[in-house]
Amino acid sequence: MEKQLLRFNVNDQEYELFINPKTLLVEALRDHLGFAGTKRGCDTASCGVCTVMVNGMAVKGCSVLAVQVNGMNITTVEGLEKDGKLDPVQAAFLDEGAYQCGFCTSGMIMSARAFLNETPAPKDAMEIRRGIEGNLCRCTGYNSIVRAIDAVAKGKYREGA
Amino acid sequence: MTANKYSVLNTRVHNVDGYAKVTGRATYTFDVKLPGMLYGKILRSPHPHARIISIDPTEALKLPGVKAVVTGKDTLGVKQGIWRRYPELCDEQILTIEKVRYIGEPVAAVAAITEEIAEQALDLIDVLYEVLPFVDDPMEAIKKEAPMIHEGVERNVNVTRHIEWGDVEEAFEEAEYVREDWFKLGGQAHMCMETRATVASYTSDKKLTVYTSTQSPYYHQALLAGVLGLRESDIRVIAHYVGGGFGGKFELDASQFCASVLSMKLSKPVKIVFTREEDFIATKRRTPMFYYVRTGVKKDGTFCAREARVFTNGGAYTGMGATALYLTGFFHSFPYKWKAYRYDGYRVYTNSLPSSSMRGFGAPQAMFCSEQQIDWIAADLGLDMIEIRRKNAHTTGYEVPGQATIGSCGLGQCLDRIEEWIKARGTLPKNRAIGISAAGFMTGGIFNWFDSPYSFSSAVVTINYDGVVELHVGAQDIGQGSNTTLAMICAEALGVKLENIKVHSGDTDHCPADLGAWGSRQTLMAGNAVKMAAEDAKKQLLEFASAKFGYNIIYDLDIKDNWVHNVARPERGMHYADLVKEALRGKDGQRIIGRGHYTPHRKGMISPAYSYMVQAVEAEIDAETGKLSIIHCTTAHDCGQPINTLGLIGQLEGAASMAVGYGCLENMPVEDGKVMNPNLVDYKIIRAPNMPECEIIEIDTFEPEGPYGAKEAGEGLTNPTAAALGNAIFHATGLRMKQAPIMPEMIVNAFKEKKKEGGTP
Amino acid sequence: MSLKCPVCGKLKKDPVDCARHMFGTGDKPHKAWFETQGLSYIDLLLSQATEPGNKAYIEVGELIARTQQG
Secondary structure (H helix, E strand, C coil), X not given: CCCEEEEEEECCEEEEEEECCCCEHHHXXXXXXXXXXXXXXXXXXXXXXXXXXXXXXXXXXXXXXXXHHCCCEEECHHHCCECCECCHHHHHHHHHCCCCCCCCHHHHHHHHHHHHHHCXXXXXXXXXXXXXXXXXXXXXXXXXXXXXXXXXXXXXXXXXX | CCCCCCCCCCECCCCCCHHHHHCCCCCEXXXXXXXXXXXXXXXXXXXXXXXXXXXXXXXHHHCCCEEEEEEHHHCCCCCECCCCCCHHHXXXXXXXXXXXXXXXXXXXXXXXXXXXXHHXXXXXXXXXXXXXXXCCCHHHHCCCCCXXXXXXXXXXXXXXXXXXXXXXXXXXXHCCEEEEEEEEECCCCCCCCCCCEEXXXXXXXXXXXXXXXXXXXXXXXXXXXXXXXXXXXXXXXXXXXXXXXXXXXXXXXXXXXXXXXXXXXXXXXXXXXXXXXXXXHCCCEECCEEEEEEEEECCCCCEEEEEEEEEEXXXXXXXXXXXXXXXXXXXXXXXXXXXXXXXXXXXXXXXXXXXXXXXXXXXXXXXXXXXXXXXXXXXXXXXXXXXXXXXXXXXXCCEECCCEECCCCCHHHHHHHHHHHHHHHCCCCCCEXXXXXXXXXXXXXXXXXXXXXXXXXXXXXXXCCXXXXXXXXXXXXXXXXXXXXXXXXXXXXXXXXXXXXXXXXXXXXXXXXXXXXXXXXXXXHHHHHHHHHHHHHHHHHHXXXXXXXXXXXXXXXXXXXXXXXXXXXXXXXEEHHHHHHHXXXXXXXCCEEEEXXXXXXXXXXXXXXXXXXXXXXXXXXXXXXXXXXXXXXXXXXXXXXXXXXXXXXXXHHHXXXXXXXXXXXXXXXXXXXXXXXXXXXXXXXXXXXXXXXXXXXXXXXXXXXXXXXXXXXXXXXXXXXXXXXXXXXHHHHCCCCCEECCCHHHHHHHHHHHHHHCCXX | CCXXXXXXXXXXXXXXXXXXXXXXXXXXXXXXXHHHCCCCHHHHHHHHHXXXXXXXXXXXXXXXXHHHHC
């Protein structure tokens, strides 16, 4: 199959790749660009560990082809930290111990970040739970993750808070 | 709750690996890439039982990019197993040579320059099978006419276990009420987020480096040495970050074995990562069981006698199955005092995926039967469900005859607090009820079935010039937070702040041997080793402080929060960092090194210590659809002394999510030897919207055998939930659910049966 | 109707209880008795332990009763 040119922005940096058009977004990120923070955990787009943001929207990296995001802005977990400062979601995860083995954590944090960008003031815990419904976690039982997201939503990590 | 008398223990701290995990910097075996690395894929048997006549790799080897194909004939053919002390239980070659015994069993492995080419090559390997009659049901496998799965194993029964005390017959005569019930317990998949994964790199100086997702680097080092004909010390196992284990990652699996064999053939690194489907069909799962229980009690609820008979579906190979068979029978007596008890367990080979160990190790199955039957007995006799348990509960100092001495037990307080909690919930709406289950669990095992010559746990503490402590442990962090827990114990014992501790684990080249993360052993066993090492180092440091201060001999010195001081006059002292520098000079530039180790001696048949808990599950049942909503889950929990506060909460909530799955979600049907739902669409694990709020009521006791009185928290917590859920269903609807997981169809059918019979089932 | 265990002579209160006792001890002499009757101990044990209703106890109990009558 003929390779195609892909130009996209990942974590505020422009990249150009010449790849097989069958390449999944998660494969382009991990294997071609070295962003190993994003993981893979299934072949049925069920687990969510490959979640990244595409133009700010949470997307499973295994469910889109890399060439489909040509010209778009991708954010992976590596792109959340800015100038050595953790994103509030990351800080909240640390404070709440909202991870254990950590394999689902990158995808979970991306889903949480995208959810809060869209819904900065969730009306209750169930809304938060629905926001991360697409992400499986085998270790935590989700509740610490919900607490972390809730803390961010309640403004605990606001500048000057 | 009493004020915390410790500086570091039982405080909320950031997990020492947290920063790496939340920033995507943690490197799992899944991420490992080495120069010149090849990709491996495994060819698996499509038949549940067949003889291998021939394997022809010719066409596969012709495919451009394919570097090697190996079969069992390219290996030493060693029949290995984790119960190394008992060769008859070492029955698995992994790359099997003569016969396949389950669908998915490896018969060949390919290494190629890409994963895609390796996958294509599998189709080109020509395997000739002579299909044999198979049997995937233990009830059929045990019949005279059933095919023999392993040569010489009569009736396919390869392990039997027997536990008995008292005179069971006499005790049943004394009983005033007897109840017997039959149960069917399903299997369960570990379903770690990171599937089995290994990168093996052999170099022609006969050294092998293995990156693998493991719960015990030491076990894998030793097991690989045994099957590859290498010295243990020439094998380095590295596991810096592991994406979950839950009991499925401490036995040798095909990713480690095949990657190593291929790498040894090619002297190149080979990476094998299981697909999610492979992880479902070809790894060892929780052991499915059939349980018969007969229990005799007095009319006032005093327990007299119990006899249990269990047949387990062992699958094709033994693995840790012998342990699960014993523990299920042992914990089936927990946590109560029985005048007489008899358990007979039988493990049956079948042509299905092997069953082995999974968090809880036979106890979740045991509790589902025991705790539900106790509720049914209480209901039959008109007794209170808390009172009947209180009457018979274990107490500190109790001796389980011939089996164990209970060093600490907070069960009574757990029952009291849950009773209060239930009262406070008040009257519940229709079709909603609270069910409880008590449980107790082991804190590591005493039995050396692995036949290790090393201490069960070891630790080394080395103090640098700047006061930072290099803590080397063999204990493996698989997400449960052992790195953090052990760092906390080290900091507390040495008297320094947590930020001074740097943990080294997950590398057999640099860390002492440790049996690893299973049986909920590490906080106690590795914790004791760490405490000993830290105290050794502290003692050496304080020698220099004593000399410096020249206090009267009656005064003690100690270190707390980085402050070295006179215990009687704590304002008098010096900074820890300054003492370290002086000690270093005093020792001619040599760092202080402290050593510690722990191996249980004379601690009974099972474990040096037992955790206790009582869990209350509030659930609502939809009579129309049979669907369950779990509203709330509250656990009164005795783990002696909590060490890692956030870790403990995480273990409680995480265990509950897994146990709820066992109770009502994770159905794993196997038909004709085939796993019917080997993917995450059809195998249902709990998602965030369905997870109930979990509350923990901490009951502090003090376990003499544990570091600072600590004992396990994490595996025991998977034990009660399925039973508590069953009891909630019973109290809400009167239905007695005798099969786990409890699927909606079962509830609907049970309602129909009840209507037909016009009364209680 | 009370019966004596055909192996150890212990008096049991009824046939099912006698069968229960024989399975329960599970020792060599008790197991051997099953073979002498042309029965498979392990097959009966499996059925008793995995199928609700104690069919195995009932069958064995009836057999013991018959052998002691005749």
